[in-house]
Amino acid sequence: MQVNGGNNCMDMRKSFCYRNFYSDNGTCDGELTFNMTKKMCCCSYNIGRAWNRPCEQCPVPSTNVFAILCGSERPGYYIDIYTGQVIDIDECQNGPVCQQNAGCFNMPGSYRCECKPGYRFTPTGQCLGKDGGEDSVWVRMGED
Numbered sequence: 600m601q602v603n604g605g606n607n608c609m610d611m612r613k614s615f616c617y618r619n620f621y622s623d624n625g626t627c628d629g630e631l632t633f634n635m636t637k638k639m640c641c642c643s644y645n646i647g648r649a650w651n652r653p654c655e656q657c658p659v660p661s662t663n664v665f666a667i668l669c670g671s672e673r674p675g676y677y678i679d680i681y682t683g684q685v686i687d688i689d690e691c692q693n694g695p696v697c698q699q700n701a702g703c704f705n706m707p708g709s710y711r712c713e714c715k716p717g718y719r720f721t722p723t724g725q726c727l728g729k730d731g732g733e734d735s736v737w738v739r740m741g742e743d
């Protein structure tokens with residue numbers, strides 16, 4: 600089946616965009632003052648959490664559903680829907696992205712995890728404690 604040379608159809612409907620989504624009862628609040636497409640709402644990173652009425656939860660970043668909806672966005676950046684500017688995502692502020700033995704460092708379009716003092720980085724991508732073994736953790740790198 601041919602689908603626009605591999606691109607998915609884009610949903611151009613404009614509707615409500617919400618700052619907050621409550622997964623326990625599927626409700627939303629924090630409605631923005633103007634309507635926008637699902638892509639504008641959900642792909643602007645820390646702006647929209649849900650869209651439409653009744654509200655639909657936005658896909659979680661780094662999931663396949665998110666990539667399909669937001670695929671044309673530059674990974675590691677988001678577009679400020681108020682200014683239209685492309686802004687780096689500070690992944691380190693978005694919950695724990697590095698393992699407990701590694702510190703997070705934000706970089707333009709990416710981020711990196713570095714082993715904390717007392718741990719060393721190994722060729723296999725782990726932060727090993729002095730005695731190795733149970734202290735070893737995997738280090739995840741962001742997309743370039």
Ligand SMILES: [Ca+2]
Binds near residue numbers: 710
């Ligand atoms: Ca970044």
